[in-house]
Amino acid sequence: MKVSKRVSKREEEYLETMYLLHKNKGVIRVKDIAKIMNVKPPSVVDALKKLAEKGLVEYEKYDRILLTEEGERIAKETYSKHLALTKFFVDILGIPEEIAEQDACQFEHYVSEITVERMKEFAKFIQEQCPYVLKQFLKEKREKK
The missing domain is CATH 1.10.10.10 (Winged helix-like DNA-binding domain superfamily/Winged helix DNA-binding domain)
Known part of the structure; x- marks a missing residue:
């Protein structure tokens, strides 16, 4: 086949x-x-x-x-991107979860693996190195709702 x-x-x-x-x-x-x-x-x-x-x-x-093995590989890769994007949108950008889910569903098909990995690295960095700045940013975004 x-x-x-x-x-x-x-x-x-x-x-x-x-x-x-x-x-x-x-x-x-x-x-x-x-x-x-x-x-x-x-x-x-x-x-x-x-x-x-x-x-x-x-x-x-x-x-x-x-x-098939290849079908599962593609599906897992797509789902993995979906999870990473949703987490980034919610945890780093402060996007409401429902919107983050919808956006991740669209982005996952167009974004490269390297971009997703870089987003994960950035999220980890900002959460570890600048937690106060991140908390302030998210607080401001939530207050604007």
């Missing part, structure tokens, strides 16, 4: 959703993917077919759905 290097933002979203379903429920079902992604089941089936052609999922109609 040929693995394509080109994975769209939407395909990353599908892979991430499947990864989280498997992690939390132990099983990946079309109806669960459809519900989470707010799409109709036929759209999920079409996406699964494309992802299977790219070697990112194992999917046969009416059979179990599994992420």
Whole structure:
């Protein structure tokens, strides 16, 4: 099975959703993917077919759905970015959690791994070296709500 290097933002979203379903429920079902992604089941089936052609999922109609090693790698990478971005937005920038989650969902598909790592390093640095300045910044942002 040929693995394509080109994975769209939407395909990353599908892979991430499947990864989280498997992690939390132990099983990946079309109806669960459809519900989470707010799409109709036929759209999920079409996406699964494309992802299977790219070697990112194992999917046969009416059979179990599994992420391949490469599909899981992409999903974990995307989810890891999501978590790091959300944490940065909330802890360092003082963005409300709901907004931070939404923004992270968008950013995770476009930001490089090096940028995420640098954000983590910056967050650690500012929290350790300038905790008072960070607390003052966050206090001011929360007061402006």
